[in-house]
Amino acid sequence: xxxxxxxxxxxxxxLKDKTIAVMGYGSQGHAHARNLHESxxxxxxxxxxxxxxxxxxxxxxxxxxxxxxxxxxxDVIMILLPDEKQAATYYSQIEPxxxxxxxxxxxxxxxxxxxxxxxxKDVDVFMVAPKGPGHIVRRTYTEGIGVPGLxxxxxxATGKARELALSYAKGIGATRAGVYETTFREETxxxxxxxQVDLCGGLSSLIKNAFEVLVEAGxxxxxxxxxxxxEVKLIVDLIYEGGLERMWHSVSNTAEYGGMTVGPxxxxxxxxxxxxxxxxxxxxxxxxxxxxxxxxxxxxxxxxMERQEKEHPLEIVGKxxxxxxxxxxxxxxxx
Ligand SMILES: NC(=O)c1ccc[n+]([C@@H]2O[C@H](COP(=O)([O-])OP(=O)(O)OC[C@H]3O[C@@H](n4cnc5c(N)ncnc54)[C@H](O)[C@@H]3O)[C@@H](O)[C@H]2O)c1
Ligand SMILES: CC(C)(O)[C@@H](O)C(=O)O
Ligand SMILES: [Mg+2]
Ligand SMILES: [Mg+2]
Numbered sequence: 001x002x003x004x005x006x007x008x009x010x011x012x013x014x015l016k017d018k019t020i021a022v023m024g025y026g027s028q029g030h031a032h033a034r035n036l037h038e039s040x041x042x043x044x045x046x047x048x049x050x051x052x053x054x055x056x057x058x059x060x061x062x063x064x065x066x067x068x069x070x071x072x073x074x075d076v077i078m079i080l081l082p083d084e085k086q087a088a089t090y091y092s093q094i095e096p097x098x099x100x101x102x103x104x105x106x107x108x109x110x111x112x113x114x115x116x117x118x119x120x121k122d123v124d125v126f127m128v129a130p131k132g133p134g135h136i137v138r139r140t141y142t143e144g145i146g147v148p149g150l151x152x153x154x155x156x157a158t159g160k161a162r163e164l165a166l167s168y169a170k171g172i173g174a175t176r177a178g179v180y181e182t183t184f185r186e187e188t189x190x191x192x193x194x195x196q197v198d199l200c201g202g203l204s205s206l207i208k209n210a211f212e213v214l215v216e217a218g219x220x221x222x223x224x225x226x227x228x229x230x231e232v233k234l235i236v237d238l239i240y241e242g243g244l245e246r247m248w249h250s251v252s253n254t255a256e257y258g259g260m261t262v263g264p265x266x267x268x269x270x271x272x273x274x275x276x277x278x279x280x281x282x283x284x285x286x287x288x289x290x291x292x293x294x295x296x297x298x299x300x301x302x303x304x305m306e307r308q309e310k311e312h313p314l315e316i317v318g319k320x321x322x323x324x325x326x327x328x329x330x331x332x333x334x335x
Contacts, residue, residue, distance in 0.1 A: 002182070005151075005166060007175040012041065014160055015167040021046050021074030023067055023089070025053035027134030028107050029080035032172050033062055035141045039171040046070030046077075071097035076164065078105040078128075084295025087116040098123055101158050105168065108191060109184035112154055114288040125155035126165045129187055130174055141173035149174030150182045192282045197275050206266075207232065211314045221317040229318060 022033040023046040030053075037043045045057045046067040057064045071077055071094045079086050079094070090111075098104070100122040107129045111117040119125050130137045132147035140146050149172070151165040169179045195201065207229050214224035238247040248256050281287045294301055309315065322328040 002180040005169075005175060005179045005181075007170060010166045010170045010175050010179075012039070012167050012170060014163040015041055015076065015171065018042065018075040019044060019073055020076045020078065020168070020171075021065075021070035022078050022080055023047075023070065023094070024080035024082075025051070025057045026080065026082075028130070028137065029053075029134070030057070030060070031130075031134040031138035031141070032078060032080060032107075033057065034060055034138060035173055036168070036171040037062060038141070039173075041171050044070045044073055067093040068097060074102070076103040076105060076168070078107070078168070079111075080107060082295070083108060083110040084292055086111045090117050095120070103158075103161065103164055105165075109152065109154075109188035110192075110288065113184045113188040114285060114292075116292065119155065121155070122157050123155070124157050124161040124164065125153075126161045127152040127154070127184060127187060128165055128168045128172070128174065129191070130172065137172060137174075140177075144176075146173030146176035148177040149179045150187050151179055152182045152184050152187055154184050189279075189282050192287065193275075193279055196278050196282075196287075203232070208312060208314055215313065221313055222321060225314060225317045225321055229314060230321065 019042045020036055021044050022029050022036070025033065025045055025047060029045070033043050033045050043062060045062050045064045046069075047054050047057065047064055049066060054064050065073065067089060077094060077098075079090065081089055094104075098120065101124075103124040103126065104117075104119050105125075106112060106127045109127055109129075112119075112125065112127075127150065129150040129152075130147045131149065132140075137147045149169045151162070151169055153161045153165065155161070166175070166179065169175050210228040211221075211224045214227065215221055235247055235251075238250050242249075248259075251259070278287075
């Protein structure tokens with residue numbers, strides 16, 4: 001069983017006299033930088049001069065520098081750039097400014113595990129990985145709660161890496177929900193599996209296919225949207241709060257019997273085999289190589305698929321429906 005660490009078992013001692021550079025101000029970057037800052041820690045944000053996030057981070061009350069300058073100024077460097085861009089920025093702007101005893105931190109083990117970043121031996125290397133989207137890391141922190149986090153130590157040059165990781169996890173609010181110890185390999189492989197197979201990939205594919213079947217069968221797109229997409233959150237909320245048991249308890253006997261008997265015919269042995277193939281491609285590095293190469297040629301496949309997804313009838317009707325539900329019509333980063 002995993003070791004779990006909670007808020008009252010941690011302190012800010014390891015970080016209180018240090019400068020933390022958060023590189024990037026995207027989904028995770030804005031959440032980490034703002035949460036750490038509001039936890040009373042000394043934070044700078046590292047960005048490109050041309051970044052549209054520069055002004056936003058400053059208006060959020062943060063000190064912003066170029067990546068080079070932030071790396072020079074910092075003792076602890078959290079890399080929250082897109083995974084496929086981290087190595088180039090690391091070698092050109094971060095590594096030349098590293099000092100012995102600094103700490104290099106990741107929110108996902110990809111670049112260390114797949115050998116894209118090979119840090120010098122005299123720095124700490126650890127991970128603090130929230131188990132949730134960055135916008136929820138920020139939102140829950142402001143609500144006085146948090147998203148559970150994982151920590152892992154890859155290299156402990158100073159003997160303080162684990163203590164630093166726990167202080168950092170406390171600073172972003174993760175210890176409020178509990179922090180679990182893992183390894184870079186375990187986090188990387190399970191995280192990629194989760195986002196491909198069920199959380200992002202499997203779920204979106206399930207929603208789109210179910211929507212398409214209802215619309216092709218002649219039902220109104222609005223009915224199809226409510227059934228296959230809108231209600232997913234309401235059902236998942238029950239699972240999130242109380243497990244499958246609470247969800248089955250809350251739905252009708254009809255839904256429970258139909259769901260339990262038909263569900264396994266939809267996600268079946270064939271789907272399970274596809275899950276094993278996805279896992280193998282993660283474990284043997286094939287997925288990582290494909291994604292790194294895709295990033296090197298400026299994401300032609302990703303961009304085409306994003307465009308096609310935007311044009312999907314599910315997204316068109318969903319936008320109209322959500323526009324009529326006031327609390328669903330907010331920008332994602334309006335925290
Ligand atoms: N998105 C999530 O919720 C989530 C969850 C857990 C872990 N992670 C991990 O966190 C890390 C960051 O992911 P993200 O989704 O927050 O990224 P993102 O794409 O949302 O944000 C990346 C940020 O980096 C900046 N940036 C891009 N290229 C740059 C460069 N060359 N120099 C300087 N800045 C540059 C962008 O302007 C942006 O501010 C990744 O390792 C990812 O796997 C993300
Ligand atoms: C939020 C997720 C899917 O858990 C994360 O792993 C990511 O890469 O964005
Ligand atoms: Mg994840
Ligand atoms: Mg991930």
